[in-house]
């Protein structure tokens with residue numbers, strides 16, 4: 001997903017006094033002054049850390065650094081890793097990490113930049129390795145993939161950096177070493193410090209090389225403000241399950257969507273599942289707005305729901321109907337969807353024709369549906385709403 005459009009003040013008003021350059025921290029100060037965001041000391045400090053990245057990537061030489069000579073040299077020599085390769089923002093849920101990264105990203109003046117959900121990026125890396133393997137029987141294909149990635153973007157911004165999968169864990173150290181050697185600069189958001197990633201995972205010792213790499217070459221910045229801004233927004237709505245459908249319900253969902261995305265511009269997200277594309281038309285800032293029909297009246301299954309649950313921290317679902325016995329397939333899909341959202345701690349805001357316990361009163365699997373009802377109840381609790389999203 002690309003960064004969304006956020007209303008920001010004109011850069012000319014936000015020049016940093018000392019350097020004369022418009023920095024992310026100066027922009028943040030301006031947004032606070034304009035009342036667009038609330039002042040938060042931890043965020044202001046994180047923005048100062050992003051200033052360093054900003055100055056590095058907006059240097060006119062940055063995009064040219066991987067020129068012909070350095071390419072020739074790197075084919076014979078093993079290039080040194082630059083000391084500073086980017087910033088790793090981490091902290092609890094709703095502290096504004098993605099928001100800060102988006103503000104920074106929009107300001108960066110270079111073309112070769114990319115913002116991507118980390119889960120989607122790793123999927124893509126594996127797919128590219130696979131594609132190269134179809135062409136050649138060569139074993140070490142990661143450098144080829146990194147060449148492609150580095151040609152396409154010299155600044156990579158990753159949202160929701162998490163590691164759960166052993167195949168990811170095993171290649172991360174090499175992948176990032178190669179990216180850094182190519183001069184790629186990285187900014188990430190995560191709920192965990194690098195040393196706490198992949199806790200208890202298979203072959204964790206091998207993953208530790210990645211932790212060392214990150215700690216040595218990235219500025220690790222904790223954002224530990226006292227406020228979970230997302231929870232505040234959700235609490236302001238008093239409910240996340242709106243037990244009726246129609247115009248009022250739609251308005252309620254619309255207000256929730258605007259608040260959670262800070263009215264960022266919506267765009268479609270193409271979710272790739274086993275070579276198929278599922279398009280979600282209305283998405284922004286990690287939030288997807290869908291209808292019940294879109295997700296449960298089409299032949300989608302667990303794999304599709306899993307990808308959606310990985311990519312979005314919040315799903316807004318409109319018009320969940322009362323399901324009659326003939327709608328057993330729709331009911332079954334809804335059960336699978338809710339199970340998947342629940343397992344990934346995706347927040348659900350929805351409108352439904354009836355309270356959860358009255359949605360599927362009779363029909364195949366209506367007894368098992370009770371578990372879904374219980375999950376729907378739990379997903380409305382403050383405890384659930386403040387849990388971190390799990391994106392694998």
Ligand SMILES: Nc1ncnc2c1ncn2[C@@H]1O[C@H](COP(=O)(O)OP(=O)(O)OP(=O)(O)O)[C@@H](O)[C@H]1O
Pocket residue numbers: 036037038039040043091092093094095096097098099100160189190191229230259260261262313388389
């Ligand atoms: N200082 C602030 N003033 C007003 N709104 C804010 C502020 N900081 C964050 N928000 C809003 O709070 C919500 C949560 O912020 P964001 O999504 O950036 O959190 P996060 O740290 O990335 O959370 P997670 O760990 O779940 O990914 C967003 O809608 C964001 O725009």
Ligand SMILES: [Mg+2]
Pocket residue numbers: 097098099159160189
């Ligand atoms: Mg985030």
